[in-house]
Amino acid sequence: MNDLAPPATRSLSHVTDWVFDLDNTLYPRTCNLFAQIDTRITNYVMDVTQLDFDSARSLQKTYYRDYGTTLNGLMTRHEIDPDHFLTSVHAIDYSPVIAHPDLVDTIRALPGRKFILTNGDVGHARSVLRQLGGDDLFEHVHDIRAMTYVPKPHKAAYDGFFALHGIDPSRAAMFDDLEKNLVVPHEVGMTTVQVVAAEDYAHEQVEAWELGRAAGPHVHHVTDDLARFLRERP
Known part of the structure; x- marks a missing residue:
């Protein structure tokens, strides 16, 4: 430390x-809490784009890097409903x-x-x-x-x-x-x-x-x- x-x-x-x-x-990142959100974001990108998992994940990370958040990229490029996105990706287990x-x-x-x-x-x-x-x-x-x-x-x-x-x-x-x-x-x-x-x-x-x-x-x-x-x- x-x-x-x-x-x-x-x-x-x-x-x-x-x-x-x-x-x-x-x-701490070791909770891997964001890993749960990350997976749900990938699934959301798959639903929106109809891409397979690997392609959706690559696009997700590109949006995250280039737009600040995957959400911003999806809103800009696919006109998604941000409230639906936020509700969907934060339906996780917080116990970690x-x-x-x-x-x-x-x-x-x-x-x-x-x-x-x-x-x-x-x-x-x-x-x-x-x-x-x-x-x-x-x-x-x-x-x-x-x-x-x-x-x-x-x-x-x-x-x-x-x-x-x-x-x-x-x-x-x-x-x-x-x-x-x-x-x-x-x-x-x-x-x-x-x-x-x-x-x-x-x-x-x-x-x-x-x-x-x-x-x-x-x-x-x-x-x-x-x-x-x-x-x-x-």
Whole structure:
């Protein structure tokens, strides 16, 4: 459980607004919770496109990479109903996410406001938070509907969130498992933290680029233990 400090490392002592991604950030990727969602997304792409499994999975990952979410790609290219998609892909078993009182207490003790900024939906976020034991932990869950379905990493997803809550990015920190979602936060002045899986994590449903640890200027801190990082934050 090591924190990797890229050259751009900076202090978090000035932060008053703490912004967290949800999936694979507030719970460990080893839960493989998103693997359930991932499979349901592949099946959804199969239904929409009539492609076989392998072809649908390849298209799903292409949309995920190019549009920010598979949903955004499906809406753009196939005009699907986003509410139907979100209901379908989040019909999963949440039991792999176990209570994490240490993380919950550590986030609760942070000075200032706490938010979730997720490309998932509120219902999914609430289910995860119930499992973690942090139902009331966050001031607001800003989800894909609040983003008007324009997801991270697009700048509009962040701009709408900042405007709604009066957030000064220069006094805020962003935590996300995907380094591409930290590019805009860095550009607007947020302190950024990439939350990564342990070195030995591998899963057949996870592409190598999804597990990448970035060393670019847009990633100020990297950790595989969020609770410890927050307790010992610089």
